[in-house]
Amino acid sequence: MQRRSIKPFRAILLLGLGLGLGATAALARDAALLERGKYLMNGVVACGNCHIARGEQGQPLFEKGLSGGMVFDEPVFKAVAPNITPDPETGIGKWTDAQLAKAIREGVRPDKSIIGPPMPIEMYRHISDQDLAALIAYLRDQPPMRNAVAKSTYAMPLPPSYGPALASVAAPSVKDKVKTGEYLARIGHCMECHTPRSPQGRLEMDKLGAGGQTFKGPWGESVARNLSSHANGLKDWTDAQISKAIRDGVDRQGKPYKPPMGYGFYRSIKDEDMAALIAYLRSLSPMP
Ligand code: HEC
Ligand code: HEC
Known part of the structure; x- marks a missing residue:
């Protein structure tokens, strides 16, 4: 009777410990993802350069976050940067991660409509899976801001798509x-x-x-x-x-x-x- 199986309370203890470690690892992973998202957003990716809220004179309103409003007035279109804060009515609050990923990397909204220029989708098709998850983690972490912006108008046909659906994109070594x-x-x-x-x-x-x-x-x-x-x-x-x-x-x-x-x-x-x-x-x- 020496080689007895683990006593129930020990099993529960071990199980609890295992879950705890798993949860800690997941939290650390989430924190690292958010950190990367912050670095990219406040650095080279700079979605805010277009999506930051704008006042009447086009001045950035940093306190209103990425709630949009910048107008791009070109001969063939008048585009308006949308609100990409998690507000459920005027922002992207109701979109799932997969829907956000498809919008950012492939330029397709949940209703299947195509996102037009100047959002640089051709370039964003290269965003790696990991960095895309980091950008989404960042967007989700932002305070929701209510700000309804006008719709863009295009006097040119938008492409039917920016390319085939992307399953996975690897980062370079x-x-x-x-x-x-x-x-x-x-x-x-x-x-x-x-x-x-x-x-x-x-x-x-x-x-x-x-x-x-x-x-x-x-x-x-x-x-x-x-x-x-x-x-x-x-x-x-x-x-x-x-x-x-x-x-x-x-x-x-x-x-x-x-x-x-x-x-x-x-x-x-x-x-x-x-x-x-x-x-x-x-x-x-x-x-x-
Ligand atoms: C939204 C458009 C835009 C983006 C995006 C952009 N640039 Fe520029 N860049 C410009 C413009 C316009 C100028 C010139 C500004 C002026 O003359 O006042 C410039 C100037 C420069 C210069 C100065 C070069 C010289 O000969 O004087 C460098 C270097 C540069 N950009 C590198 C980059 C790099 C690297 C990136 C990406 C990380 C980048 N730019 C992204 C529009 C852009
Ligand atoms: C050069 C300006 C520019 C940059 C940079 C840019 N966007 Fe956009 N984005 C736009 C414009 C303009 C639209 C609206 C286009 C339209 O109406 O079809 C848009 C649309 C979107 C949409 C669709 C929202 C909706 O409600 O329809 C999302 C999501 C989005 N952008 C996220 C991002 C993210 C995330 C980044 C950075 C990785 C980014 N954008 C960088 C200009 C930009």
């Missing part, structure tokens, strides 16, 4: 600096602005990073610069100068750049991510 930089530049949609567009509004991918798009707004006009390794681009720039331009929004003479690039967000990009971004920019073929 952290050991590959250029690939990591490319990934960050995609989820930060740098090239959405820094690549020229055809008259039909399509990005000219063979001129990736060559700059040239014009942005009009309360700031007047700004033109996206050439980020390629050409002399007209970043060839003669040091890493420190590039990083300062992205984080502080100033040129090599210290003169401030104009919006709409989200310098205020990019300030919090970590050094290793900045180094990867710069390595990627240096890998772009030179373009005049």
Whole structure:
């Protein structure tokens, strides 16, 4: 009778301990996910650069969070950034995680309608599963804000889809600096602005990073610069100068750049991510 089975109370104790450890691990995982979500949102991904609430003059209303209202007035559309706080009536409070994931990464709403530009879905198709979960964890953690915004209108056909449904997207290996930089530049949609567009509004991918798009707004006009390794681009720039331009929004003479690039967000990009971004920019073929 020495090798008796575990006494019931011990079994319960062990079971409880096991569940406790499991729950602790899950909490730690949730906390890490939220941490990553905060880092991406307040950094390179910067959804807030478009979705932050805006006042009458287009000024950001940070206290109203991501409750939308920014207007993008273009010849072929007048888009309005929606409220993406968890308010059930005017925001995304009723959407499931899967529905949010499909909206962000594939541009399809729960009612199957297509999300139009300038939301950079082509770029967001590259968001890894883990980072998508992190962004959703962040959105869910925000206070709900009631703010009904106008609907966008498009005088152009929206694509039937941005591509086939995505089952899973892997993040690049952290050991590959250029690939990591490319990934960050995609989820930060740098090239959405820094690549020229055809008259039909399509990005000219063979001129990736060559700059040239014009942005009009309360700031007047700004033109996206050439980020390629050409002399007209970043060839003669040091890493420190590039990083300062992205984080502080100033040129090599210290003169401030104009919006709409989200310098205020990019300030919090970590050094290793900045180094990867710069390595990627240096890998772009030179373009005049
Ligand atoms: C360049 C500006 C821009 C950026 C950056 C951007 N969005 Fe959007 N987003 C928009 C606009 C404009 C719409 C509405 C388009 C339309 O009406 O079809 C939209 C639509 C949405 C919708 C659909 C909401 C609804 O109620 O229909 C969600 C969800 C969303 N964005 C989430 C995000 C997240 C998360 C990020 C960051 C990963 C992000 N957006 C980045 C401009 C942007
Ligand atoms: C919403 C559009 C937009 C996005 C997104 C954007 N940029 Fe920019 N960027 C601009 C504009 C416009 C300028 C020039 C501003 C001016 O001249 O006042 C600029 C300037 C720069 C410069 C200065 C280069 C020079 O030659 O002076 C660098 C470097 C740069 N961007 C890198 C990036 C990187 C890296 C990302 C992504 C993390 C990014 N940009 C995202 C629009 C954008």
